[in-house]
Amino acid sequence: MALTFWKYEGLGNDFVVVEADALMSAPRAVRLCDRRRGVGADGVLSILPPRTPGAAAYMHLYNSDGSEAAMCGNGIRCVARHLAERRGLSGELVIDTDAGPRRCLLHLGPGGAVEAVSVEMGPARHEGEQTFEVGEERLVGQRISMGNPHAVFIGPSSLERAARLGPFVEQAVPGGVNAGFASPRPGGLDLVVWERGAGLTDACGTGACAAAVAAVTAGLLPAGEPLEVRLPGGALRVTVAPDRVGVLMRGPAERVFQGETTL
Numbered sequence: 103m104a105l106t107f108w109k110y111e112g113l114g115n116d117f118v119v120v121e122a123d124a125l126m127s128a129p130r131a132v133r134l135c136d137r138r139r140g141v142g143a144d145g146v147l148s149i150l151p152p153r154t155p156g157a158a159a160y161m162h163l164y165n166s167d168g169s170e171a172a173m174c175g176n177g178i179r180c181v182a183r184h185l186a187e188r189r190g191l192s193g194e195l196v197i198d199t200d201a202g203p204r205r206c207l208l209h210l211g212p213g214g215a216v217e218a219v220s221v222e223m224g225p226a227r228h229e230g231e232q233t234f235e236v237g238e239e240r241l242v243g244q245r246i247s248m249g250n251p252h253a254v255f256i257g258p259s260s261l262e263r264a265a266r267l268g269p270f271v272e273q274a275v276p277g278g279v280n281a282g283f284a285s286p287r288p289g290g291l292d293l294v295v296w297e298r299g300a301g302l303t304d305a306c307g308t309g310a311c312a313a314a315v316a317a318v319t320a321g322l323l324p325a326g327e328p329l330e331v332r333l334p335g336g337a338l339r340v341t342v343a344p345d346r347v348g349v350l351m352r353g354p355a356e357r358v359f360q361g362e363t364t365l
């Protein structure tokens with residue numbers, strides 16, 4: 103049966119978005135994400151009926167390999183914008199996720215279009231240090247959960263390093279982990295993320311929040327003020343609360359096209 107979908111991206115982290123009453127199968131999500139034979143995306147976001155009173159919807163994410171994740175920072179901004187434009191919502195809305203409900207604030211531009219979305223991304227959960235042996239290299243990461251698992255490595259951040267080390271880190275943890283390579287600098291940090299279930303992406307919203315929490319916790323960046331997290335696909339603004347548990351993320355979300363497929 104034909105499936106209506108929308109293609110969205112947040113800083114180049116791209117998604118097939120569908121509205122449904124029931125979740126599609128993981129193999130179908132893999133077919134949709136295929137960049138040669140499908141629509142092409144880092145993941146599939148399904149917008150389903152809400153699970154808590156007052157929420158606008160429940161968001162589910164399949165990574166491009168068909169694995170599931172409880173939370174997605176770039177994805178939730180795309181879902182918030184989609185809901186706002188399709189349902190004529192403005193101001194604030196709550197979206198249920200497998201990590202719990204998340205409050206989103208829509209920022210409108212002069213013409214009334216959604217220019218950016220802020221999301222209350224917390225609570226961040228500090229899960230301690232973990233050491234990874236990759237060949238001759240010994241990497242010490244900060245394990246932080248943003249509803250989904252992250253290992254943040256403070257040090258050099260480059261696409262080459264993330265592509266070389268990321269797959270080993272991802273597979274060293276049962277259930278997989280997202281591996282963020284972060285270099286703090288005045289006012290923020292540079293970050294490349296190797297994503298669990300999707301590989302190198304242009305941006306990772308939960309990864310940006312985890313990296314900011316790790317850098318603030320290490321005393322390398324201040325809490326309570328917006329930090330600019332620069333990713334290959336662009337910048338997110340992340341504020342870590344002084345308790346290092348509350349995290350606010352702000353960034354764009356764009357609709358690219360809409361279509362129908364029988365995949």
Ligand SMILES: N[C@@H](CCC[C@H](N)C(=O)O)C(=O)O
Pocket residue numbers: 115163165170171172173174175176177250251280297298299300303305306307308309
């Ligand atoms: N790109 C996302 C995170 C998607 C889920 C992740 N790959 C996982 O498996 O945890 C983001 O913007 O947060």
